[in-house]
Amino acid sequence: MIPMALTLPRTQGLALPGRAVTMDEEAFRHLYDRTARPLRAYLMRSCGDLALADDLLQEAYLRMLRSGFEGEDDDHRKNYLYRIATNLLRDHFRRKRPESDEVPERDESPGHDQAIHMRSDVGGAMAELAPRDRQMLWLAYVEGASHHEIAKALGLRTASIRSMLFRARQRLAKQLQARGLRPELEVS
Amino acid sequence: MKTKLCSHEEAVTAAARSGNWSPELKAHRDGCLTCAELTLVVAALAADAEDLAAIDTPLPDPVPIWLRAKLASRERQYRRATRAIVWVQRAALAVAVAIGIAFAPGLWELVSGAFSGLDLSISAPNLPRSVGSPLLVMVVSLVVLGLLAVFELTAAREN
Numbered sequence: 043m044i045p046m047a048l049t050l051p052r053t054q055g056l057a058l059p060g061r062a063v064t065m066d067e068e069a070f071r072h073l074y075d076r077t078a079r080p081l082r083a084y085l086m087r088s089c090g091d092l093a094l095a096d097d098l099l100q101e102a103y104l105r106m107l108r109s110g111f112e113g114e115d116d117d118h119r120k121n122y123l124y125r126i127a128t129n130l131l132r133d134h135f136r137r138k139r140p141e142s143d144e145v146p147e148r149d150e151s152p153g154h155d156q157a158i159h160m161r162s163d164v165g166g167a168m169a170e171l172a173p174r175d176r177q178m179l180w181l182a183y184v185e186g187a188s189h190h191e192i193a194k195a196l197g198l199r200t201a202s203i204r205s206m207l208f209r210a211r212q213r214l215a216k217q218l219q220a221r222g223l224r225p226e227l228e229v230s
Numbered sequence: 231m232k233t234k235l236c237s238h239e240e241a242v243t244a245a246a247r248s249g250n251w252s253p254e255l256k257a258h259r260d261g262c263l264t265c266a267e268l269t270l271v272v273a274a275l276a277a278d279a280e281d282l283a284a285i286d287t288p289l290p291d292p293v294p295i296w297l298r299a300k301l302a303s304r305e306r307q308y309r310r311a312t313r314a315i316v317w318v319q320r321a322a323l324a325v326a327v328a329i330g331i332a333f334a335p336g337l338w339e340l341v342s343g344a345f346s347g348l349d350l351s352i353s354a355p356n357l358p359r360s361v362g363s364p365l366l367v368m369v370v371s372l373v374v375l376g377l378l379a380v381f382e383l384t385a386a387r388e389n
Contacts, residue, residue: 067296070292070296071292071296074289074292074295078289078290078292079283079289080279080283082282082285082289083279083282083283083285086282086285087278087279087282092285092287096289096290099289099290100290100294100295103292103295103299104295104298104299107295107296107299108299108302108303163274164274164275164277164278164281165278167274168278179271179275180275180279183243183247183271183272183275183276184275184276184279186247204235205235208235208264211267211268211271212267214271214274215267215270215271218270218271218274219270223270223274224270
């Protein structure tokens with residue numbers, strides 16, 4: 043998989059209620075086919091729940107369509123989608139725990155896909171991190187976003203990202219090591 | 231081994247993603263805990279991303295998303311198109327209220343007098359003349375308009 047740089051959308055507001063749907067259905071389908079799986083992977087690893095990830099995924103596309111955002115190309119629209127998805131995740135975690143940004147408790151309800159947590163050592167390690175750390179690491183090392191882009195998506199200062207990313211990476215490495223993976227070993 | 235920010239991070243990240251390690255960079259990674267950790271994290275996340283992207287569970291159907299967006303768009307267009315009507319209704323309500331307040335003291339006698347003299351047994355074609363007062367017709371019409379406006383505004387808010 044070749045990660046793609048997250049070029050920032052040029053519009054200022056993410057949610058622009060009251061705009062008409064400007065994209066045609068075929069273009070939407072093309073964008074969906076191209077972006078939905080990686081976006082769901084991001085959402086799933088960030089929230090740890092497949093059903094919730096699917097809900098947020100649909101909401102992200104719906105908001106993008108309703109915003110009337112056209113974008114210059116599919117990459118531009120994809121980046122916009124990731125920002126919407128990140129905002130949705132942030133809203134979700136705020137609603138769940140208004141006073142903290144801690145790791146969400148695992149959902150033991152029947153609809154929860156336990157397999158997502160247990161799927162791999164990486165999934166288990168990521169589940170131990172704070173949501174923001176997960177999002178930051180994913181955007182940086184899977185999506186290839188720059189510090190500036192991560193800062194925009196997460197609502198943080200660009201200057202803080204490098205050190206925050208460094209600490210998040212250390213925490214993840216520690217969790218991976220606790221699961222038997224070592225820095226000397228490369229995961230294929 | 232050191233654990234701090236390293237100037238080789240970008241090169242190591244790119245190499246960890248692509249798997250193309252130069253001998254120098256590999257040597258650096260083996261002696262730098264930061265870059266060794268970075269390699270582990272990047273490679274682990276790449277593998278995890280591939281796993282998650284290949285998950286068997288089908289994606290949500292995009293058609294309902296598209297239809298919901300179109301429906302919402304049409305609702306907004308409808309609201310925009312009917313905005314003028316709503317304003318006229320609001321104006322009618324305001325006029326009805328203003329007239330009601332202005333004429334309230336004398337109006338009751340006029341209305342009660344008109345209704346007391348109303349002969350309900352007369353035939354429909356004669357009704358407007360029997361009702362008599364154009365003012366009463368106007369007031370009743372405004373009240374009806376006002377009630378309609380209230381109804382429309384309430385319905386608009388519910389939507």
